[in-house]
Amino acid sequence: MSSALASDNPTVRAFEASVTDIDGTAVVLDETYFYAEGGGQPSDRGVLGDTEVVHVREVDGAVVHELASEPDFSVGDEVTGVVDDDFRTYCMRAHTASHVLYGAARHIFDDLGYGGFGISDEKVRVDFETTTEIDDAALVELERLVNRAVWDTRDVSWEEIPVAEAREREEIAFNVKTEEGVFADSDTVRIVTIEGWDWAACGGTHVSNTIEIGPLEILGRSNPGEGLTRVEFTVGPSAIDHRADIQQSAYEAASALGTNLEDLGSVATTAVEARNELESELRDLKAEVLSSRLAQFETVERDGMMWKVGSVAGFDANEVGEAAKAARGDADVIVAVGESSAPFVVVASAGDIAAGDVVSEVTDEFGGGGGGSPTFAQGGGIGAPADEVLAFLQN
Missing domain, CATH: 3.30.980.10 (Threonyl-trna Synthetase; Chain A, domain 2)
Known part of the structure; x- marks a missing residue:
């Protein structure tokens, strides 16, 4: 006996059947209109006698009805099965x-x-x-x-x-x-x-x-x-x-866009294009501002090398890093310290002074971590404000 009756007669919601086996809360009938879970479809729900059916599965060709509790009927009894109409x-x-x-x-x-x-x-x-x-x-x-x-x-x-x-x-x-x-x-x-x-x-x-x-x-x-x-x-x-x-x-x-549903797609596309243009312009302007700030960094001499040192605010470490590589110019090293709640340091070097060593020097003094190559490195989590880091680098 399988659940073919349920598939072939899907509108049947109530039926009478004889109980052929009971094992705790697992019940088998001589025939059933409950659908057993399979093929991607969940099992039916409903009641058998007065007890809720919580799951139905097929085991070795037999449909097993899992009840919410042990039934009050016995093997050989006639019981009424009612399939949950809404879920079926x-x-x-x-x-x-x-x-x-x-x-x-x-x-x-x-x-x-x-x-x-x-x-x-x-x-x-x-x-x-x-x-x-x-x-x-x-x-x-x-x-x-x-x-x-x-x-x-x-x-x-x-x-x-x-x-x-x-x-x-x-x-x-x-x-x-x-x-x-x-x-x-x-x-x-x-x-x-x-x-x-x-x-x-x-x-x-x-x-x-x-x-x-x-x-x-x-x-x-x-x-x-x-x-x-x-x-x-x-x-x-x-x-x-x-x-x-x-x-x-x-x-x-x-x-929000000041249009109707019919034109929503085209108006939204135009708005996105305009936003993208503005974002591109904003990135270009920020890059110009950042380049200008880096160009104004103070030049100091350390151990016979020319260093450009300064701080910037309103930019993240990656933005500053890319700009610093281009702003080093003739200097041997450029060091930019980020002014933020979590200060960072970016170093671009010609190679005679290892950029990673400069970052290590700062993090050894003020905490944090970082690293990089001989020509570029950056560090973060520095436990001191930007002005203290700058004073340390300028001495």
Whole structure:
């Protein structure tokens, strides 16, 4: 006995059955309409007798109902099973929606293969194997095609066919588990067909028409492994809520940019381009200011070498480092001390004085750490203000 009754009769929510085995909280019936977890679909929930069913699994061909506590019935008793209607309906919609999504992918992706599937309480995932880049435009088109197929009220049906016939039909989608598991142990395979749209080997529960799925919203994409693209979506009420949140965000963005939804994309693109130009101009201006400050550093003589020493504020160590290399000029060494809550030191040298030695000299005196090459080094975490470090370097 397996959970095929649930897959073949997905609208059944209540049934009578005989108890054939009890092991603590694990119960087996002579037949069941509870769906056992498998193929990416979670198990049904519900009650058996008066006890909550928390999980259903298939073990060696038997469907085992895990209860929240030990039952008050015995082997041989007739019990009533009630499948949680809301969760079963959600799983039917979500599972069928994954097939509709794959059918949509057939229209726009090349070298398409099935890489995995899973339903959670919040969302559904489908993993695609394809050479096509699944970018934002592809997600938009996937969602459009799926919701159009839902609106077209396409019939959904299922049947067992010989494995040999399934192998010959190129339109049928399989995953690795189906090929290695079902084909290895059975002469037939269950095919779920969405009229004129998708054909897949599947043992899950499904609605009888795509219109029952309701609205679908794609949430995003990710890369779970090499050659795979994961697309996540939500259906039904959660899709409606997600769409409302996105719509609200779009209205807020349009209002902030002083435009309407129709022009939001182009106006946002223009705003980003303008921001990037301003940021580039700001970087150039900061670089000019920094170069000017470094050029004004005091020149001192230490051990017969010419040092340029000074402090800067409003710049990080990396910015100062790049500028110091160019600002050293004819000096043997340039040392810039950063004025901040966490002072740093940057040293650029012609090579006669090792830049790393200068950093070590400062950190040995004031704490912190750092290092670098003979011609460039920097240190941070210095435990003294910039003016004390400068006075130390100038002596």
